[in-house]
Amino acid sequence: MEQQRKVGRRSYPAGVPCWVDTQQPDVEAAMAFYGRLFGWEFEEAAKPGAAGRYVIANLDGQEAGAIAGLEHGVPAWNTYVSVEDADSAARHLLSAGATLKSAPADTGAGGVQAVLADPQGAEFSIWQAGGRLGAQAVNVPGGWNFSDLHTTDLKAAVAFYTKAFEWQFDTLDFGTMIRRPGYGDHLEATVDPDIRVRQSGDAVPRGFEDAVAWLVPAGSRERPRWHVTFTVADRDRTAADAERLGASVLRQEDTAWTRTVLVRDPGGAVFTASQYTPPSG
Numbered sequence: 264m265e266q267q268r269k270v271g272r273r274s275y276p277a278g279v280p281c282w283v284d285t286q287q288p289d290v291e292a293a294m295a296f297y298g299r300l301f302g303w304e305f306e307e308a309a310k311p312g313a314a315g316r317y318v319i320a321n322l323d324g325q326e327a328g329a330i331a332g333l334e335h336g337v338p339a340w341n342t343y344v345s346v347e348d349a350d351s352a353a354r355h356l357l358s359a360g361a362t363l364k365s366a367p368a369d370t371g372a373g374g375v376q377a378v379l380a381d382p383q384g385a386e387f388s389i390w391q392a393g394g395r396l397g398a399q400a401v402n403v404p405g406g407w408n409f410s411d412l413h414t415t416d417l418k419a420a421v422a423f424y425t426k427a428f429e430w431q432f433d434t435l436d437f438g439t440m441i442r443r444p445g446y447g448d449h450l451e452a453t454v455d456p457d458i459r460v461r462q463s464g465d466a467v468p469r470g471f472e473d474a475v476a477w478l479v480p481a482g483s484r485e486r487p488r489w490h491v492t493f494t495v496a497d498r499d500r501t502a503a504d505a506e507r508l509g510a511s512v513l514r515q516e517d518t519a520w521t522r523t524v525l526v527r528d529p530g531g532a533v534f535t536a537s538q539y540t541p542p543s544g
Contacts, residue, residue: 285331381427
């Protein structure tokens with residue numbers, strides 16, 4: 264995905280990843296870290312009477328993601344996929360082989376959420392939008408760039424997610440692109456009317472306008488998971504800032520299109536920061 268100009272309010276068709284949040288052992292500390300790293304500002308959004316906190320992160324007045332208190336498990340960044348009806352979607356996903364971790368629950372004005380895991384154990388959430396349509400600050404510095412699935416069984420993952428969300432998988436020279444057919448049409452009709460003109464060059468993979476995620480083989484010691492990447496203007500500066508703020512830099516990588524850094528935040532959640540550096544000429 265690449266930087267796009269703001270046009271209207273962004274919405275997400277069924278089957279498209281739409282939101283990210285992180286569960287943290289210390290919400291205040293996480294707010295301090297990400298506020299300084301990405302320039303986020305925060306507002307409380309937990310449903311009245313909720314046991315824990317849920318804090319929306321805003322970037323230049325647009326929703327970028329959220330921070331939640333950690334009730335169980337390990338700190339992590341989570342990816343949500345848009346659905347039209349959470350109850351029917353959960354039933355469909357269970358029939359496809361998913362495991363239900365948290366039943367569909369009304370979060371208040373925002374929408375309805377459920378948590379599941381795919382057959383390899385990678386957890387994801389589904390989101391039936393209410394007032395909160397999904398992330399608005401995307402593909403801009405400090406905003407969500409994309410998510411990718413790290414899996415131990417590529418063939419099984421393709422089979423599950425094809426049935427689950429009607430995704431298609433394209434093997435390219437540099438990775439496996441996950442597409443939701445029709446998403447490019449939706450973007451062109453709503454927030455990004457120039458998407459096909461902008462992506463018409465020979466270097467852009469066919470069907471890239473429908474790209475929603477990437478499929479990645481998990482490392483030998485890596486558990487299956489959904490991994491989140493954020494856009495940054497300067498990878499090296501972000502890496503230095505993250506370390507200064509108490510995070511650990513795990514790995515840096517340069518490709519023909521990006522300069523990335525893998526970061527473990529002070530609470531223990533891991534994410535990637537990516538600087539877009541397309542080939543010149």
